[in-house]
Amino acid sequence: MNRTLLSLVVPFYNEQESIAHFFPRVTAILDGLDGVDFEIVCVNDGSRDGTYQALVAAARGDARIRVIDLTRNFGKEAALTAGLDEAKGDIVIPFDADLQDPPELIPQMVAKWREGFDVVVARRVDRRSDTFMKRKSALLFYRFHNKLADVKIPENVGDFRLMSREVIEALKHLPESRRFMKGLFAWVGFRTAMVDYVREARSAGETSFSAWKLWNFALEGLTSFSTAPLRIWFYLGSTIALLSFAFACEIIIKTLVKGVAVPGYASLLVSILFMGGVQLIGIGIIGEYVGRIYIESKRRPVYLIRSCFQLDRTEAPSQDGCV
Incomplete structure (x- = not known):
């Protein structure tokens, strides 16, 4: 029987403290998936701490870990785009390094995909781990955006989702430089299922999203998909x-x-x-x-890659990607 390749795409920005918690928990879940091989595509988005060195150290111990090092900090949307472009999997899951989205949900998402769905989104039904202001601002954003924009974004759904190879190839055909990934995920459509979960607290470190960055992110989303x-x-x-x-x-x-x-x-x-x-x-x-x-x-590129690292390859500069 042909085995499925799952690509877990994870942007990292100043997440040195989270890495020690991240790989043991995630690999334990992925190792338990029947009929599934996996790779973890780690995108270092210009981190200023020891994130890149910690990622390379993890990759030296596991050939299933790939490290994509961007030339500078391009932002999460660009880093996520880089990871999706480099992912080889039959199914691809964007994931956050802070572990607020539980990897234990991945087996349910894979099961839904096997039922015939192209996209399986994870919906946050309990966000008490977030601050009061973040919960309320997120609620207002989703409702305001969906009233004005033609493309509706499911409420309390982030980047954490499973997508088939067909969906990934469709996303690659979208040419814009300023990318609002939640909107792009919704725009491509495809058969979609939903699973619910409770959002957890960060495993370590602090979020890099300030109130100002969140406001600009919301403005980006609104102007990307609505006039x-x-x-x-x-x-x-x-x-x-x-x-x-x-x-x-x-x-x-x-x-x-x-x-x-x-x-x-x-x-x-x-x-x-x-x-x-x-x-x-x-x-x-x-x-x-x-x-x-x-x-x-x-028409500038969304990101630039400085180097790629995988255990069975040499580390080398790359302008055109690593796959």
């Missing part, structure tokens, strides 16, 4: 223009018919400041989309 903010600003501008016209008519009538004096500088100042603020916000929204066009027009 609704531009459309909203058109309707807002039209409404303000109509109200202004109505107010001008009222002033003319009061002045010519009733002889009422034109209101003074206070109302005029408030109107000018209000309209100035609205215009600046509108320009900012337009600028966000123009900036995306500008970046995409350069």
Whole structure:
């Protein structure tokens, strides 16, 4: 019987403390899968600590571990893209190094795939390990995004999912440089199943996602899959223009018919400041989309690889990938 190759794709950024916990727990689960061989594709996303050295040390002891070292920190979305491009598996699972997503769920995901599903997403039904603000902001993001965007993202579903080789090949055909992977995963579609789990606390270390990074991430997701903010600003501008016209008519009538004096500088100042603020916000929204066009027009690669390491290969620089 042909054995299935599973690729676990894991971005690492300053995760030196987590590595000692990561490999023993993950390999114990993957070793127990019937009829499945596996590889762990570790992408070092420009870590500033000893993450790369720790990954290479782990790879020297296990030929199933591959280490992809990027030239600098390109961000999680780029690192995840690099891992998906390098993965050889019949099925591929993106995974976080902090172990908040339990690897014990992988056998259930593989079972769902064997039932005929191309994608098996993991949904977080309990996020008490996250802070109150992170839970609430995530809830608001999913609901706001799904109301405005054409591509709906399942609530409380992250990158942790199983995808077949067909899904991975479809993702490789998406050319954008600024990548919002949750949206791209949803955009390609395919037959999808869902399994629920409870999100755990980090195994070690601290998250690198600040409130500012999360805000920018949410903005990236919204502008990647929706032009609704531009459309909203058109309707807002039209409404303000109509109200202004109505107010001008009222002033003319009061002045010519009733002889009422034109209101003074206070109302005029408030109107000018209000309209100035609205215009600046509108320009900012337009600028966000123009900036995306500008970046995409350069056609820069999403990431660059410095070197690849695997036990049965020599470590060598690579510009075109490691597979």
